[in-house]
Amino acid sequence: MDWIFSFYNYRVVAEYLPIFANGMWATVWISTVSLVLSLIIGTLVTLAHMSHRGWLNRSASAYIEAIRATPLLVQIYVIYFGLPVVPLLDWRIGALQGGIIALALNSGAYMAEIIRAGIEAVPSSQTESAMAVGMSYRQRMVQVILPQAFANVLPPVLGQAIVLIKDSSLLSIITVSELLSAGLTILSERVMPNEGFLTVAVGYLVIYLVMLVLSVYTQRRLGGIR
């Protein structure tokens, strides 16, 4: 049984378990906060994208294209290292805030695409009937279109949430302490990459499986567009 200790020493992992637990919790709450922010950003961007004002429309699509065509890591670097050196702004943000902002802005663009697809999947007859009974734009959106779009949107939003959770691992590069950082801690303190990274991989797989079960369940309940 010696080989198992030399390949994966679970006693060391047990010793570091509190660090892994903290890291997992950090990953979960960082992703949750970013998810909520990205949903807000995504909704606002979608509304801008669907508006009839040209400049709003164009700036929304410029934002979406800019985010989709550049890597998240570069976006994180621009926000975390770049914002503080903008002259006159002088806005020093911590790694955690910077990381969450970057994640939310990144995911927001994808959310906007998802939400737009969900809204466009609501039949136009719904809008027309709402107009026919004299509802204003706001009433139409809030009472008719958005509730139906919600059911369409939930499954892909859960898919994007899984991507977001995995993307949050990039924050370890700018020294935010989350699940992957716990693995890096073992690597730097004990030089044990197997114990660090394999445990981290299992942690992410557990989160992934929970999300997968959740998305299968909601798909079965709601049966939205897939």
Add this chain to the structure above:
Amino acid sequence: MLAMYQNVFPFLLQGLWQTFVISMLAIFFGSLVGAFVGLGRARGNRWTVRGFGAYVHMLRGTPFLVQIYIVYFVLPTTNLAVFQLTSFQAAVIALSLYTSTYVAEIVSAAIEAVPRGQNEAAQAHGFNGFQTLWYVVLPQSFKMMMPPMGGVYVLVIKNTAVLSVIGVTELVREANVSIQRFPSFILSVFLLVALMYFCYCYPVLRLTRWAEKKWGGLHLNV
């Protein structure tokens, strides 16, 4: 300012070239592996379906950053000669495996999107399993695969940025080195890097959208 750009630009271009090379290699090997896995999931027996399903979920369930660390740090501890990889080799292997899961998903979805009647008609003409696939199903599903493959290519390009953590000298790595020489230009350098990625990815995104309009989209499960 101008002197900085004159100094930095050649290195960034070199990094962009390396990004291009790695993304091409990864999309090539990833497509080969992915086509195999996708076929196994769409047309294999019970065991290949389960085995490849587990493969896809394992790679989809972990962040790409963790996968690179495992390929680069964990595999060499097995003391097998094949796994003593340079950072470039580790990068190509990790990125190809990551790419293969997306390709597999596309291939199996495209094969399943071909109407059942096509298969039955081919069998009625006495085609065997391989002939049905090669002469009837794949030519029809190939067009459906193209638009989502464009999306995967963009994803691959963007993920090469993460490879900088294991010391592959691609665009982000070159940018980090340049910033150590010119620390006060950090924002300009990163914005330039972002622009370079944009110039590489945006045409592919536009092409993808055009192909989607022409050949129609494909419903993907994951």
